[in-house]
Amino acid sequence: MLEFTEFIDKELARILTQLPEDAYFMLISDHGWGPVKKNFEPNTWLMEQGLLFVKPEVEGKKRTYDTDDIDWSRTKAYTLWNPGIYINLKGREPGGIVEYSEYEKLRDLIIARLRELKDPEGQPYTNIADRVENIYKGEYYRYAGDVQFCGYRDASGIKVPGKKNDGLYQIDFGGFGRDGQVWDNPRRHFTGYHGNALTSFIAVGPGIKKNNDVSNGGHMMNVMPTIMHLYGIEPPPNFEGRIMYEIFESNSAYAKKA
Numbered sequence: 001m002l003e004f005t006e007f008i009d010k011e012l013a014r015i016l017t018q019l020p021e022d023a024y025f026m027l028i029s030d031h032g033w034g035p036v037k038k039n040f041e042p043n044t045w046l047m048e049q050g051l052l053f054v055k056p057e058v059e060g061k062k063r064t065y066d067t068d069d070i071d072w073s074r075t076k077a078y079t080l081w082n083p084g085i086y087i088n089l090k091g092r093e094p095g096g097i098v099e100y101s102e103y104e105k106l107r108d109l110i111i112a113r114l115r116e117l118k119d120p121e122g123q124p125y126t127n128i129a130d131r132v133e134n135i136y137k138g139e140y141y142r143y144a145g146d147v148q149f150c151g152y153r154d155a156s157g158i159k160v161p162g163k164k165n166d167g168l169y170q171i172d173f174g175g176f177g178r179d180g181q182v183w184d185n186p187r188r189h190f191t192g193y194h195g196n197a198l199t200s201f202i203a204v205g206p207g208i209k210k211n212n213d214v215s216n217g218g219h220m221m222n223v224m225p226t227i228m229h230l231y232g233i234e235p236p237p238n239f240e241g242r243i244m245y246e247i248f249e250s251n252s253a254y255a256k257k258a
Contacts, residue, residue, distance in 0.1 A: 016204060024205030024230055028223050031155070032198045034167040038120050039184050040151070041177035042079040043070075048182060049113060051077040051106075065176040073097065077110060077147075081174045084132060084145015085110055107131060107147055114149050119169050120183045125151045127158060138238070167198070207252030214247055229254060 012027070019025060043065070046052035053074040054065050062069070070078060072095030075088050087106060090096040098106060114129035128135070129149040136144055150156035152163045154170050169183070177184035199220050221241030228235050229243045248255035 022206055027202040028220060029200040036170050036186050037168045039170050039172040039186055041172050041175045041182055041184050042085060043175060044177040044180060045182045046077050064178045076106060079173050082144060083173055085147040087146045110147050119153060127152045127160060203247050207249045207254060208247055209249055212247060214244060
């Protein structure tokens with residue numbers, strides 16, 4: 001790992017020497033990497049809550065189930081690869097069984113039980129559990145799960161004072177635990193998880209502070225508005241990210257708000 005890090009560092013130095021002196025260079029990873037002890041398996045948890053069932057012909061006959069094993073005629077809620085829990089809503093889902101009259105009550109039940117969830121150390125796990133429309137905005141939010149949730153110790157990257165955010169307990173969306181385990185060991189002996197939201201960010205250019213730590217209050221959503229600011233473009237009001245004025249030297253024209 002050290003040798004590879006040194007190699008990347010040398011490659012970055014080579015790229016920077018080839019750029020014009022007035023050029024700005026930014027690098028960001030779309031996610032980070034960190035250790036993981038256990039995976040939270042939402043589909044197995046939903047089975048435990050009596051909201052998801054597998055087909056009778058496979059029940060108890062496999063160490064772990066997959067999406068093809070779900071019995072849609074009895075299942076009220078499930079997870080897929082996309083974050084969140086989906087309600088098997090009648091008229092919307094191909095095999096939907098949940099009536100619209102039951103929809104909100106079922107979401108309330110799932111949210112309440114998620115908020116009671118404990119991690120393997122017996123500590124409260126869930127940081128956020130809410131309706132999707134309270135988390136995401138815009139015309140495409142319905143593509144996400146009807147109930148959204150994240151933990152204190154998963155890949156959400158949300159820093160909560162007084163709480164650990166070490167990424168040791170990840171959410172395996174769409175996953176079933178082996179042998180019915182809600183908290184299962186990582187697959188294939190993985191000891192790292194590639195979805196940690198604590199990302200790498202580098203910015204170099206005229207008027208940008210050197211050796212400056214922007215991790216406090218930083219977020220990957222801030223990168224695009226900052227780039228737009230460099231081009232003299234005002235970010236649209238619906239952007240959730242902000243311009244990172246703190247990366248610029250005080251005498252830089254970009255350090256001042258438009």
